[in-house]
Amino acid sequence: MEIYSSHIGRLIEQLSRLPGIGPKSAQRLAFFIIRLPKEQVESLAGAILDAKENVHYCRECCTLTDGDLCPVCADTRRDHSTIMVVEDTRDMAAYEKTGKYDGVYHVLHGAISPMNGVGPEDIRMKELMTRLAKEDIKEVILATNSSLEGETTAMYLARLIRPTGIRVTRIASGVPVGGDLDNVDEVTLLRALEGRTDMGHG
């Protein structure tokens, strides 16, 4: 005999396919959802379907957005000659949250990872090169993660872009601001040391 009825079982099974949701969490979520008022369940299911239906890749920067062009690419006040390359839409959102960057973005949707079989052709690199050839770009800021995959991607892109004469930069890595040195991993500590800058003569 099945432990749960078929509808509950199917919901648990569907939820447990989501990343970071194990069988126990899937059970907890399923029963929570079943106990929600009908309107709230419909809002949740509706939001899932609407997002899938209406979210597309921005024609320009490939971020996930509602329209044909994302709000950043559509904004004429932004500096369209500076492109920050990020791995995904969440990284773009993180920089947007700072409110201090006024260039535009390019979202790769991943990073090169030979270990996982992800090559340059599997991420939105071709679209970036097309933009660089077509538009008048002054600087490309490589803001991929400071992981092995992110660094590999940054190095690969830098080599690809250098011949075009466009300035290529990489965001700094080092000790997080406000971070305790105690809690920072060794690799970051060494990176911070290598990247040390002069403080001048006061």
Next chain:
Amino acid sequence: MEIYSSHIGRLIEQLSRLPGIGPKSAQRLAFFIIRLPKEQVESLAGAILDAKENVHYCRECCTLTDGDLCPVCADTRRDHSTIMVVEDTRDMAAYEKTGKYDGVYHVLHGAISPMNGVGPEDIRMKELMTRLAKEDIKEVILATNSSLEGETTAMYLARLIRPTGIRVTRIASGVPVGGDLDNVDEVTLLRALEGRTDMGHG
């Protein structure tokens, strides 16, 4: 400017209302869902709506199930004179998984918690008492959690049932089987000591 487009934002907001899902997980889940194939997104949304639409309380034991009567209550081979009282459907599933209990259940959907304003009338206690008055019950096994709320509920129920002459028992609490004493909390250790049983003369 909103950091995410409206459809993405709405999905993140809906997901972050689920228990145990913070803003970061909600973002990760939202982008995962958007990138899934359309059929899989429809399966997920469909499972949510179907479960809400088709899952009801069992007429007999109040567990959440598809039909009018849950498979356990519908099974005539089970011992219908023994009722195990649990806090929720997941606890019932946990005992069903053992495959060793052949009585039936009663699901309270909660436990008495004066701190959280949950009184006896807020859980399915009245339904249990109706069953006890109507059916021919030999034993009620109280299997509420061994938390403050679970113990309070068990004590309250025991007092309520005792006058009916029906045997009332409580599942044992103690050191988990295979557990290292080192990792067991003090209260459990003391409970295990109090509940010690004779090992006979070999």
